[in-house]
Amino acid sequence: MNRQLLIIDALNLIRRLDAISLKQYHTEQERFKATLAATTNSIHKLLAQFNPSHVVAVFERSGVDWRNRLYPAYKANRTIMPSHLSQGLEVIQDKLLEQGIDSLLNPEIQADDLIATLASKAAAHALPTVIVSTDHGYWQLLHRHNIEVYDYFKHQKITPDDVLKRYQLPSQFLVDYWALTGNSGVNLSGVPGIGPKTAAKLINKYHHLETLLNLPQGQDKTIDKILNHRSDAKLTYQLMQLVTSLPLGFNLKQLRYTNCLS
Known part of the structure; x- marks a missing residue:
């Protein structure tokens, strides 16, 4: 066991x-x-x-x-x-x-x-x-x-290496990445016109969506695109982020597998 x-x-x-x-x-x-x-x-x-x-x-x-x-x-x-x-x-x-x-x-x-x-x-x-x-x-x-x-x-x-190979960034930045690209599996579009390569490049540089959203307008067309769709990006971020602190109402001991294979 x-x-x-x-x-x-x-x-x-x-x-x-x-x-x-x-x-x-x-x-x-x-x-x-x-x-x-x-x-x-x-x-x-x-x-x-x-x-x-x-x-x-x-x-x-x-x-x-x-x-x-x-x-x-x-x-x-x-x-x-x-x-x-x-x-x-x-x-x-x-x-x-x-x-x-x-x-x-x-x-x-x-x-x-x-x-x-x-x-x-x-x-x-x-x-x-x-x-x-x-x-x-x-x-x-x-x-x-x-x-x-x-x-x-x-x-x-x-x-973690599989994540890097698939998305070109560490797992802790995936939600920020999806906020830009969207996720078709759950019907979220993210920021129109931002593809995987651009999103990975931006997140590897700035790490967090919030950092991107605090950049000044008018200095970069790609950044402007994100700023103009900040509500879409923030919504996608919120929906893609898993909740990890729900009240469960039971103890982990109750999940003990009593038929354990020896």
Whole structure:
């Protein structure tokens, strides 16, 4: 057993497994059966690989949270969950419970923020944490001690070097970078006309969005573009930044994995 918390971004995993079953099965019943089996098998592999002392599956639940209230178009470009999945989530959660894994969900809080808060609180208590997800949003946490991200489908632990290679800057500046470029995955446009190369160059030089927004107008066309869209940049920054200090209402001890593999 390894003393660590394994956090599974449940729908990130399940919906990608379901997309694979779409290519192989024709009816919703067959597809759900295949997705359920694939999920159970994937979780078993993750438990065997990491052998964690603590584990939890965090689910997104449809509802209106602070991001949707602030910007109703947030994630509006995402495809609706297939009915066989939305109707079968309780079955999946029951299967996870049979494997010793509790499910965490809150209709008023994004799974992203629940996961970020869990990881941050565990890390603060010197409990190493692995987030299983393909979502690059969690990469902003990688500069923090005791937090790792694992891509199940690439069989790859994401490192700070991976962040540098992908974005050309350290993970602690990713939110500032996204404030300029936007993020199509969650339907945020950032500053019109600012692409990845320009954003990386600017953030590597100035580090923070706030520093850019305090520069004088009229000395650089690119800076002027950002200043003219400061409200867009600030909104994107706010929406992209994960919340890491939510009140959870439970103790990390309650996530202890009692079926630990020896």
